[in-house]
Amino acid sequence: MKTLRDLGDLNGKRVLVRVDFNVPLQNGRVTDDMRIGAALPTIQELRGRGARIVLVSHLGRPKDREASLSLTPVARRLSELIGAPVRLAPGVVGDDVRAAVDELGPGGVLLLENVRYEPGETKNDAELARALADLADVYVDDAFGAAHRAHASTEGVARLVSEHAAGFLLEREVGTLTQVLEDPARPLVSVLGGAKVSDKIGVIDRFLQTADTILIGGAMCFPFLAARGHAVGDSLCAEEDVELAARTLESVAQARAELLLPVDLVLGDRFAEDANVREIDGVDVPDGWMGLDIGQQTRDTYADVIAQAGTVFWNGPMGAFELPPFASGTSAVAHAVALASGTTVVGGGDSAAALRQFGLDGEVTHLSTGGGATLELIEGKQLPGVEALR
Ligand code: ADP
Numbered sequence: 178m179k180t181l182r183d184l185g186d187l188n189g190k191r192v193l194v195r196v197d198f199n200v201p202l203q204n205g206r207v208t209d210d211m212r213i214g215a216a217l218p219t220i221q222e223l224r225g226r227g228a229r230i231v232l233v234s235h236l237g238r239p240k241d242r243e244a245s246l247s248l249t250p251v252a253r254r255l256s257e258l259i260g261a262p263v264r265l266a267p268g269v270v271g272d273d274v275r276a277a278v279d280e281l282g283p284g285g286v287l288l289l290e291n292v293r294y295e296p297g298e299t300k301n302d303a304e305l306a307r308a309l310a311d312l313a314d315v316y317v318d319d320a321f322g323a324a325h326r327a328h329a330s331t332e333g334v335a336r337l338v339s340e341h342a343a344g345f346l347l348e349r350e351v352g353t354l355t356q357v358l359e360d361p362a363r364p365l366v367s368v369l370g371g372a373k374v375s376d377k378i379g380v381i382d383r384f385l386q387t388a389d390t391i392l393i394g395g396a397m398c399f400p401f402l403a404a405r406g407h408a409v410g411d412s413l414c415a416e417e418d419v420e421l422a423a424r425t426l427e428s429v430a431q432a433r434a435e436l437l438l439p440v441d442l443v444l445g446d447r448f449a450e451d452a453n454v455r456e457i458d459g460v461d462v463p464d465g466w467m468g469l470d471i472g473q474q475t476r477d478t479y480a481d482v483i484a485q486a487g488t489v490f491w492n493g494p495m496g497a498f499e500l501p502p503f504a505s506g507t508s509a510v511a512h513a514v515a516l517a518s519g520t521t522v523v524g525g526g527d528s529a530a531a532l533r534q535f536g537l538d539g540e541v542t543h544l545s546t547g548g549g550a551t552l553e554l555i556e557g558k559q560l561p562g563v564e565a566l567r
């Protein structure tokens with residue numbers, strides 16, 4: 178993969194940069210600018226090298242040119258962060274956009290409109306990729322969160338602009354995750370939670386081969402517990418997930434990793450902040466109750482394993498952490514990860530949100546900006562956006 182260091186003189190050159198500015202908005206304001214901040218090192222480097230910067234990103238899933246998914250608030254926030262004007266182009270491609278690019282001076286920044294306003298984006302349409310390539314002398318991809326998709330603004334345009342490279346963020350994301358998989362400081366501990374086994378079965382299977390210990394929490398534990406014959410009550414537990422979990426449990430004996438499941442739980446009588454709450458020793462969930470967090474003993478065991486890790490990879494909350502009565506397990510794991518002396522890597526949108534909720538987002542070695550891309554990389558899939566940069 179080529180990087181910014183492989184690019185020659187950029188002074189006065191038009192550099193098209195694919196960024197992931199798919200950020201949450203509320204009332205026309207950016208409510209979480211982590212993804213914008215993550216692209217700043219690349220943008221500032223390119224400004225310093227005198228490039229004329231054309232940024233391109235998607236935002237949400239517009240069906241039409243919905244004004245509510247315009248990148249206007251993002252341009253404003255980016256401008257505040259870099260302390261320089263950021264102009265928003267009148268569209269994605271076309272004569273007006275080309276004129277705006279022509280007006281850019283060295284170090285200047287233009288943000289194209291939401292690239293998904295163009296229906297060809299998600300189809301990796303050759304004509305759209307060509308129109309984007311025509312705006313650029315050099316292409317830089319810094320959108321790790323979009324690297325698992327072959328779209329016009331990722332892999333399509335990369336194939337058309339021969340001078341191309343990964344930005345600092347993409348380079349760091351791929352480098353860190355590759356290190357976790359291929360050459361981690363040991364023991365490697367993988368903490369996996371979240372809603373569904375089927376989302377993450379590929380990740381579990383990979384870590385069974387590469388990790389030393391896998392700690393399972395979140396709703397994801399119930400298919401495993403059901404497969405072991407426990408009652409799950411009203412807990413989130415899809416039938417097909419039980420089959421997947423049963424198959425995984427069969428392979429555990431031959432696996433490198435040891436897989437730990439919760440030994441106690443916090444139950445609620447419904448998924449709500451004011452639910453009735455009950456803690457149980459053991460993992461048999463009575464009817465009328467649902468498991469919504471891991472219990473105290475499980476928290477202590479998981480925290481101990483994390484403390485002794487050389488490397489921790491954490492994806493997926495340990496419970497319904499958005500509801501205060503069920504946040505303790507996720508909080509315990511987040512604090513253990515933050516305190517761990519080993520390398521700590523956290524991926525997944527909700528896990529990142531949990532870290533921020535506990536004020537610990539600055540306390541990990543690497544907080545990944547990718548959700549799906551992180552999981553696919555861990556599963557061992559090739560990411561089209563990355564492959565196109567070779
Ligand atoms: P990430 O975004 O970090 O990959 P997921 O999207 O897989 O994580 O899972 C996060 C969601 O899982 C959260 O909304 C959380 O409420 C939910 N969740 C975790 N544990 C449980 C549980 N025991 N019961 C119901 N929902 C749960």
Ligand code: MG
Pocket residue numbers: 525526527
């Ligand atoms: Mg999620």
